[in-house]
Amino acid sequence: MRSRSTSSVKKTEAYDTSRSSHVRRKVDRPHRGGPHRLAPRNTDNSTYTRREDIVIPPLDKEGVRIVPLGGVEEVGRNMTVVETPDDLFVIDAGFQFMGEGDAPGIDYVLPNTTYLEERKSKIRALIITHGHLDHIGGIPYVLERMGNPRIYTRYLTSIMIKKRQEEFPHLPAVQIETVEPGDRIKIGNTHITTFPVTHSIPDSMGVKIETKYGNVILTGDLKLAHEDGVPVKEEEDKWTALGKEKNLMFIADSTNAEKAGFSIPESKVHETLEEIVKNTKGRLIIGTFASQFERIINIIRYAEKYNKKVITEGRSIRTNVEIAQKAEILKTKEGTIIHAQDIDNYPTHQIIVLATGAQGEPFAALMRIATKQHKFIRLNERDTVVLSSSVIPGNELSVQKLKDNLYRNGVRLMHYRASDVHSTGHGNSGELAWINNKVGARFFMPAYGYHSMLRCHAQAVMDTGFPKQNIVIPDNGSVIDIIEGNKLVVHKEKAPSSMMMVDGFSVGGVQDIVIRDRKALSQDGMFVIVATLNLRTGKLRKSPDLISRGFVYLRESQGLLQETRLLIKKTIEDATKNMNPVNFDMVKADVADTVAAFLFQKTNKHPIVIPVLLGL
Numbered sequence: 001m002r003s004r005s006t007s008s009v010k011k012t013e014a015y016d017t018s019r020s021s022h023v024r025r026k027v028d029r030p031h032r033g034g035p036h037r038l039a040p041r042n043t044d045n046s047t048y049t050r051r052e053d054i055v056i057p058p059l060d061k062e063g064v065r066i067v068p069l070g071g072v073e074e075v076g077r078n079m080t081v082v083e084t085p086d087d088l089f090v091i092d093a094g095f096q097f098m099g100e101g102d103a104p105g106i107d108y109v110l111p112n113t114t115y116l117e118e119r120k121s122k123i124r125a126l127i128i129t130h131g132h133l134d135h136i137g138g139i140p141y142v143l144e145r146m147g148n149p150r151i152y153t154r155y156l157t158s159i160m161i162k163k164r165q166e167e168f169p170h171l172p173a174v175q176i177e178t179v180e181p182g183d184r185i186k187i188g189n190t191h192i193t194t195f196p197v198t199h200s201i202p203d204s205m206g207v208k209i210e211t212k213y214g215n216v217i218l219t220g221d222l223k224l225a226h227e228d229g230v231p232v233k234e235e236e237d238k239w240t241a242l243g244k245e246k247n248l249m250f251i252a253d254s255t256n257a258e259k260a261g262f263s264i265p266e267s268k269v270h271e272t273l274e275e276i277v278k279n280t281k282g283r284l285i286i287g288t289f290a291s292q293f294e295r296i297i298n299i300i301r302y303a304e305k306y307n308k309k310v311i312t313e314g315r316s317i318r319t320n321v322e323i324a325q326k327a328e329i330l331k332t333k334e335g336t337i338i339h340a341q342d343i344d345n346y347p348t349h350q351i352i353v354l355a356t357g358a359q360g361e362p363f364a365a366l367m368r369i370a371t372k373q374h375k376f377i378r379l380n381e382r383d384t385v386v387l388s389s390s391v392i393p394g395n396e397l398s399v400q401k402l403k404d405n406l407y408r409n410g411v412r413l414m415h416y417r418a419s420d421v422h423s424t425g426h427g428n429s430g431e432l433a434w435i436n437n438k439v440g441a442r443f444f445m446p447a448y449g450y451h452s453m454l455r456c457h458a459q460a461v462m463d464t465g466f467p468k469q470n471i472v473i474p475d476n477g478s479v480i481d482i483i484e485g486n487k488l489v490v491h492k493e494k495a496p497s498s499m500m501m502v503d504g505f506s507v508g509g510v511q512d513i514v515i516r517d518r519k520a521l522s523q524d525g526m527f528v529i530v531a532t533l534n535l536r537t538g539k540l541r542k543s544p545d546l547i548s549r550g551f552v553y554l555r556e557s558q559g560l561l562q563e564t565r566l567l568i569k570k571t572i573e574d575a576t577k578n579m580n581p582v583n584f585d586m587v588k589a590d591v592a593d594t595v596a597a598f599l600f601q602k603t604n605k606h607p608i609v610i611p612v613l614l615g616l
Contacts, residue, residue: 056115056479056493061085064211066249066480067495070094070111072447072454073476075255076134077499079111080447082209082216087188088122089209090146091218092129095137095502108502110138112477113145115495120147124188128153129197129220130204131160132291140168141502150175152185152192154203156293156327163323181205195238197222200266200425201293202329213485214248217439221253221448223427224434229262231434239438248485250441254449256426257457263431264423270298272420273388277302282382283351284308285411287358287366288389290316292425295388296354297330300337303352309338313365313377314356340376348382358389360398370405381410388421429460436461443470443488445480520608525550527599527607529568529591535615538576544568551599551607560602567598572613584613 059065064084071078076096082089095108116123126149128136139161143149151161151174158176165174179185181196191210198204199221206219225232231239256263277284277299288295296317303310312318321337324330343351357364368374379385385406391399406413416422427435436444444466446457451473458471472480472490477497481489528547531540543565548554554561571594575587591611600606 056495057491059083059085060481060483062212062484063481064213064216064248066216066251066445066474066482067115068445068447068474068476068478069113069115069495069497070096070476071134072449072474072478073451075449075453077109077111077138078135078448079113079138080218080251081115082218083119083122084190084211086122087124087190088116088119089124089187089190089192090116090126090149091207092135092220093126093138093142094132094134095141096134108137108141110141110500110502112496112498112500113142115477116146120145123147123149124190125149125192126151127192127207128157128161129206129218130154130199130201131157131293132201132221135220136161136164139174140165140171141500143174144171148172148175150177152177152179152187152194154179154194154205156201156203156323156329159323159327163319179205195242198225198235198266199223200295201291202327208242208245211248213482214246214442216249216251217242217247217441218251218447219253219435221255221426222435223256223263223266223425224431225267226262226265226431229430231431239435243438243440247439247441248482249443249445250436250439251445251447252432252435252457253426254432254446254453254457256424257429257432257446257449257453257460259428261428261430263426263428264420266294266423266425268420269295269388269423273299273386274302274305276384276386276414276421277308277352278306280384281349282384283348283353285353285355285366285369285377285379285383285385287355287385287387288422289358290314290320290356292388293320293324296320297324299352299354300330300332304333304336308350308352309346310336311338311340311343311351311353311377313340313353313369313374317354317356340374343376353377357402358387358399359392359395360400360402362398367402367405370402370409372409379406379409379411383409383411385411385413386421387413387415390416390422390424429456432457433460433464436466437464442485443472443482445472445474447474451475517608520606521550524605524607525552527551527595527609529595529609529611530614531568531572531591531611532614532616533572533576533582535582538579538582539573540569541616548607551605552603563602564595564598568595571595582615584615587611588613 067081067083069079069081071094074096076094078092078094080091082091095110097108123146126143126146128151136157153176155178158178161174161176165171179194181194184191184193193208194205195208196204197206197219204220204222206217206222209216224235286299300310312321321330325332355365355369357366360367369377369379372378403413414421444461446454454473458473461471462468470488472488474480477494479491479493479495481491483489526549529544531544532542534541546561546564552560568591571591572587575590576582588611592609596609
């Protein structure tokens with residue numbers, strides 16, 4: 001074990017000097033009842049709301065504070081704060097993809113960093129547990145807001161962070177220090193130690209933060225390497241060693257906690273895929289997540305073992321293969337990876353295509369191949385397609401369309417329900433309970449998942465005899481203090497947790513009305529009225545022009561349009577009668593309200609009505 005020391009991060013000027021030093025936050029009622037200490041729930045479902053000014057209580061000089069800023073009410077945008085009286089550490093800075101139905105036009109959702117911006121002089125480090133985007137994706141957007149602290153992570157993750165930063169050339173270079181499992185590093189006045197965890201990407205790690213009253217341990221994403229439910233020796237030794245220390249708080253992954261028992265070990269998936277690579281007679285097309293780093297690497301190794309060629313289709317897979325080669329965890333022979341345009345230069349039994357798009361994304365490589373839109377790859381009945389991924393909730397219809405399109409090409413299709421071609425990177429409840437029991441911390445906080453996942457994780461731990469009063473189930477923004485190592489306090493005040501959105505080049509809060517208008521436009525369209533007024537008489541100079549987008553097809557709605565024109569004429573001329581000068585704002589409001597009500601009555605739709613009045 002190496003031991004190192006580093007000075008605290010240099011203070012920088014505030015990123016947004018206009019931000020108030022107080023938090024604008026709605027005060028929620030304290031939780032009553034329930035089996036756990038449940039953090040007060042924000043019952044306001046709107047994305048952005050006006051909030052009352054409240055002040056978060058200062059941290060007790062004998063306290064340790066935990067603040068999950070993201071990742072405990074969703075899968076994604078992970079960020080957790082561990083704060084002592086002297087130092088503040090941020091663990092992970094991920095983003096979350098937003099469904100178009102929830103927030104049209106929004107690229108990503110980030111954790112809210114207001115709490116950190118107000119304490120940036122105290123931030124000593126950003127610790128990244130592994131290289132998946134839900135843990136590193138937010139770095140380019142939030143690092144400067146936090147004062148550009150030094151990043152501590154393992155080697156592969158550091159390369160992935162730097163690769164992503166290349167997409168943001170206007171930002172200053174990130175300061176990254178690579179660590180190895182067992183490193184004990186002094187940062188500020190606090191020692192941290194890293195340890196390896198099993199996940200679907202190499203160089204995944206957990207972190208132990210030493211405090212006056214014991215260790216705060218965060219796992220990042222993890223599962224157990226096991227054989228028929230018995231953890232392998234490396235897992236047994238690692239967690240037993242951690243359990244021998246004085247552990248105050250254990251914070252662990254809950255993503256797969258709703259599933260009982262133990263997950264399929266990744267080694268079983270590798271065995272299955274090797275058999276498929278070895279025995280497939282025609283071309284083999286494998287669709288998987290680009291984030292399944294180890295799986296992709298092993299498939300390429302199997303290809304070399306059985307004298308086959310690999311075509312990588314999809315930008316994210318190509319990028320991750322390049323990163324693996326740069327990190328020297330993948331060393332390929334010359335000619336193993338070929339271009340798609342060379343596919344016809346080799347016998348069909350020598351071809352393996354690694355493709356993105358196993359979730360049925362319409363523009364991903366696998367869907368383009370399935371729908372005959374790929375320039376070089378055409379499927380036939382001698383091909384085998386393997387979907388080496390599970391179906392993410394919400395993607396069921398997209399995946400079904402993908403499967404249908406694949407079957408229309410006569411291929412043989414294999415997926416996780418019929419064969420062991422996929423395993424999760426997250427432990428089931430049996431694994432999580434085993435790990436918790438080994439660590440033996442005084443307090444426990446489930447993290448990384450939806451509320452239902454956190455609840456299931458807590459229940460699995462309680463079933464092993466863990467005291468329920470020592471479990472806290474948080475919301476985003478919950479402020480959790482452990483005082484003198486034995487008193488757990490969940491404050492009714494919360495850190496700001498409303499979503500920060502990446503909207504094109506804009507990062508920050510997108511107001512409710514913007515999202516609402518986008519949803520209305522996507523659902524019922526818009527209806528534009530252009531009317532020209534005689535300023536002297538208040539009468540219309542001609543029949544108003546009407547423009548419809550996404551509402552009704554004008555050529556087939558002439559009767560409706562004629563009635564609408566008459567209503568507009570009457571509304572404007574009634575409103576301007578004896579009005580001198582004409583109050584355009586009032587007239588436009590009358591027209592918008594009247595026409596919107598009329599169109600709803602006629603069509604049961606709510607288009608956005610935009611009146612444009614011109615005075616001549």
